[in-house]
Amino acid sequence: MKLICANFKMNLLRKDIVNYLSFIENKIDKEKVIFFPNNLFLEYFKKDNYLVGSQDISFKDFGAVTGDTSIEQLKELGVDYTLIGHSERRKYFLDDNYINQKMNLALKNDLKIILCIGESLEEKDNNLTNTVLKNQLDEALKNNLGYQLEKKLIIAYEPVWSIGTGIIPNENELKNTIHELKIYLQDTYKLNSLVLYGGSVNLDNISTLETIDNIDGYLIGGACLNPENFLVLIDKIK
Ligand code: PGA
Numbered sequence: 001m002k003l004i005c006a007n008f009k010m011n012l013l014r015k016d017i018v019n020y021l022s023f024i025e026n027k028i029d030k031e032k033v034i035f036f037p038n039n040l041f042l043e044y045f046k047k048d049n050y051l052v053g054s055q056d057i058s059f060k061d062f063g064a065v066t067g068d069t070s071i072e073q074l075k076e077l078g079v080d081y082t083l084i085g086h087s088e089r090r091k092y093f094l095d096d097n098y099i100n101q102k103m104n105l106a107l108k109n110d111l112k113i114i115l116c117i118g119e120s121l122e123e124k125d126n127n128l129t130n131t132v133l134k135n136q137l138d139e140a141l142k143n144n145l146g147y148q149l150e151k152k153l154i155i156a157y158e159p160v161w162s163i164g165t166g167i168i169p170n171e172n173e174l175k176n177t178i179h180e181l182k183i184y185l186q187d188t189y190k191l192n193s194l195v196l197y198g199g200s201v202n203l204d205n206i207s208t209l210e211t212i213d214n215i216d217g218y219l220i221g222g223a224c225l226n227p228e229n230f231l232v233l234i235d236k237i238k
Contacts (some may be wrong), residue, residue, distance in 0.1 A: 001032055002237050003194060003217030005114060006224035007055065007083065008037045018039045021048055023227040028089070033234065034081055039069050042163075043193070046078040053081030053114065056089055059098040061105060071109045081112045085140065087160045099140050107147040112220065114154045115140050121161035130180050133157070137181075143191060154194045156219040158183060162199025164222060169199075171212055178214045203229060207234045 013019065017037065019042060034051040036148040036176045037044070074082070084102045086193035089095040095102075106113050117136040119129045141149070157178060162168050169177070178195050198219030201209060207214060218237065224230045 002215070003196060004033045004234060004237060005053070005081075005083075005156070005196065005198075005217070005219045006035050006230065007086075007198075007219055007221050008035070008041075008225065009055070009088070009221060010038060011225055012037070012041075014041070017044050018151060020165055020227045021045070024231065025093070027231055036081075036083060039074070039077075042074070042077045042079060051080050052078065053083060053112075054079050055083050055086065055096075057082045057084070057102055057106060059101040059105070071105055071111060071235070072151070075109065075111065079111065081114055082106055083114045083116055083156075085136070086116045087118055087158060087163060090163055096139070099136075099155065100142060100144070103140050103144050107144055107149070107152060110152075112154070114150050114156050114196070116156045116158050116219070118158040118160050118163075124159065124161065129159075129177055130184075133177070133181055137184070137189075145189070150191055150193070153183070153191065154196060155181065155219075156196040156198045158198035158219060164200065165203075165238065166200050168201075168205050168209070171208060174209075175212050177216060178212075184212065201233075203236070206233060210236065 030050055034053050035045045036053045036055050039054060042052050055073045058065050058070050078082050084106060085095055085099050117133050119132040123129060123132050160171060181195055185193055194216035196217040196219050197215045201218045201220045202223040223233055
């Protein structure tokens with residue numbers, strides 16, 4: 001069974017969330033889908049017994065960090081997972097500088113991690129995809145090897161050029177990239193982590209993606225915002 005992560009990003013208002021939850025009631029396998037709504041709405045999903053994750057965590061554990069949310073505060077709301085290193089965080093909030101600290105904090109606090117990695121279009125065009133992914137992994141994992149990473153770490157491969165563009169890598173490319181990534185994780189870190197694919201997953205391309213046998217699940221943005229479409233999409237994911 002594949003894992004499906006629904007990343008709402010900074011979308012939907014409270015009334016939309018209430019409607020969303022009533023629409024999906026009793027229609028979702030609660031072990032298959034993890035919801036990543038805005039922090040304001042985590043409790044709404046938790047109350048209905050869904051698995052929930054935060055879209056980010058603070059790099060500090062508490063204190064004077066205006067605008068951030070600490071792990072402890074998130075855990076109090078029943079958060080099971082967190083995304084770390086989403087490309088939008090890396091772009092707008094310079095998260096490349098904080099990945100390692102965030103990883104460390106999440107592991108120390110026993111939160112499960114979906115670590116997002118991915119190359120830019122320029123890097124892809126220069127045949128740097130595998131190098132970039134390895135560097136991003138190394139940066140995230142350095143100093144964090146004492147933890148039982150196997151049970152706590154899931155990787156989401158999200159090519160930056162694919163997020164929100166409607167464009168996905170071709171099947172061979174994607175299969176090879178994930179293959180290389182899994183080999184690197186195993187050889188270097190002795191990890192058999194799940195590897196999800198993210199970037200413009202939608203109803204038009206899901207049947208193609210489903211033919212790629214080394215994808216362990218999906219991180220879905222735009223296509224999870226409409227509950228009706230999302231249910232159809234989930235149904236196509238085996
Ligand atoms: P998208 O976003 O599905 O809208 O491309 C995916 C993501 O950024 O996690």
